[in-house]
Amino acid sequence: MTARPRRSCLYMPGANPKALEKAKTLAADVLLLDLEDSVAPDAKESARNQVANAVKQGGYGKREVVVRVNALATPWGRADIAAIGVTRPDGILAPKVETATEVDALNRAMTDAGFSEDASLWIMIETPQAIFHLPQIVAAARSTRLQVLVMGLNDLAKETRMRTGAGRAAFQTSMSLTVMAGRMAGLNVIDGVYNDIADAVGFEAECRQGLEFGFDGKTLIHPSQVEACNAVFAPTDEEITRARAVIDAFASPENAGKGVIKVDGKMTELLHLEQAKQVVAVAEAIESLRS
Numbered sequence: 001m002t003a004r005p006r007r008s009c010l011y012m013p014g015a016n017p018k019a020l021e022k023a024k025t026l027a028a029d030v031l032l033l034d035l036e037d038s039v040a041p042d043a044k045e046s047a048r049n050q051v052a053n054a055v056k057q058g059g060y061g062k063r064e065v066v067v068r069v070n071a072l073a074t075p076w077g078r079a080d081i082a083a084i085g086v087t088r089p090d091g092i093l094a095p096k097v098e099t100a101t102e103v104d105a106l107n108r109a110m111t112d113a114g115f116s117e118d119a120s121l122w123i124m125i126e127t128p129q130a131i132f133h134l135p136q137i138v139a140a141a142r143s144t145r146l147q148v149l150v151m152g153l154n155d156l157a158k159e160t161r162m163r164t165g166a167g168r169a170a171f172q173t174s175m176s177l178t179v180m181a182g183r184m185a186g187l188n189v190i191d192g193v194y195n196d197i198a199d200a201v202g203f204e205a206e207c208r209q210g211l212e213f214g215f216d217g218k219t220l221i222h223p224s225q226v227e228a229c230n231a232v233f234a235p236t237d238e239e240i241t242r243a244r245a246v247i248d249a250f251a252s253p254e255n256a257g258k259g260v261i262k263v264d265g266k267m268t269e270l271l272h273l274e275q276a277k278q279v280v281a282v283a284e285a286i287e288s289l290r291s
């Protein structure tokens with residue numbers, strides 16, 4: 001798994017110049033410039049031009065800039081990818097991907113459009129078909145730029161008629177399967193959005209639930225959600241201190257060659273060492289975003 005922080009991934013409508021400008025001042029790790037569901041059909045072409053200009057102009061600092069294009073099956077998808085490629089964003093996010101064949105097609109379209117070698121492909125998991133095809137979809141990561149899975153729970157609710165009740169009970173199977181599939185292929189996995197902007201308490205609880213499920217971060221819809229999300233998905237000071245203690249303990253000469261030791265009274269194995277290294281890598285990557 002990459003240590004690039006992807007805690008807070010803020011969507012903004014590509015047709016909203018104020019939001020595209022405001023994003024330059026926000027502490028989101030990732031900006032998702034949207035050409036899909038937040039843009040009305042009549043505004044698709046002007047939003048595409050606006051987003052292409054914004055990406056070309058830059059000014060987003062160390063934030064990762066990812067453009068959510070329309071699906072390839074729509075009248076706009078291919079033209080979106082073609083227009084965005086030359087502006088060199090960090091990646092694209094493709095909605096409603098359901099098969100490994102679509103991942104291959106998106107990858108080819110990115111190459112044809114002149115995306116840089118290291119530009120990443122993010123895809124949305126938001127239909128029942130996608131959930132049942134997860135193993136094949138993530139296997140496509142071996143031969144493509146696929147790096148990130150993003151949950152789309154509004155669409156999944158629409159497709160399945162599941163209801164967003166307390167604790168997201170109906171969605172938990174899909175959330176878990178998506179995290180597990182992502183981990184199988186070494187991908188980042190990002191949780192869905194919380195629609196009730198005014199409910200800060202419910203939002204933070206949902207961030208914590210996402211963290212417990214194993215997500216690397218959460219997709220957001222409003223600037224007011226960024227700070228709490230960053231805090232929840234960052235390792236705590238206690239976790240960083242513990243991780244450093246584990247790394248130091250395994251590095252000390254008296255523990256050379258050992259597979260299991262005691263650190264602060266707790267059984268600690270090499271698997272904990274790997275986790276500790278990941279915690280420190282993420283903490284350092286977050287720190288480097290600040291400098």
Ligand SMILES: CC(C)(COP(=O)(O)OP(=O)(O)OC[C@H]1O[C@@H](n2cnc3c(N)ncnc32)[C@H](O)[C@@H]1OP(=O)(O)O)[C@@H](O)C(=O)NCCC(=O)NCCSC(=O)C[C@H](O)C(=O)O
Pocket residue numbers: 010011012013018019020022023034037038124126151152153154155156192193220221222223
């Ligand atoms: C929901 C909103 C339309 C509300 O906008 P607004 O009424 O303008 O909010 P505020 O007045 O509170 O805004 C305060 C300032 O912040 C800026 N702003 C607001 N939202 C954003 C944003 N997302 N990014 C950047 N900046 C933002 C406003 O311009 C104000 O600026 P200023 O006046 O200079 O202080 C709006 O929040 C919004 O459009 N949100 C994003 C909607 C979106 O992108 N939806 C699509 C993605 S979600 C999705 O599709 C889920 C998935 O696919 C699934 O299936 O689940």
Ligand SMILES: [Mg+2]
Pocket residue numbers: 037095124126152154155
């Ligand atoms: Mg959606």
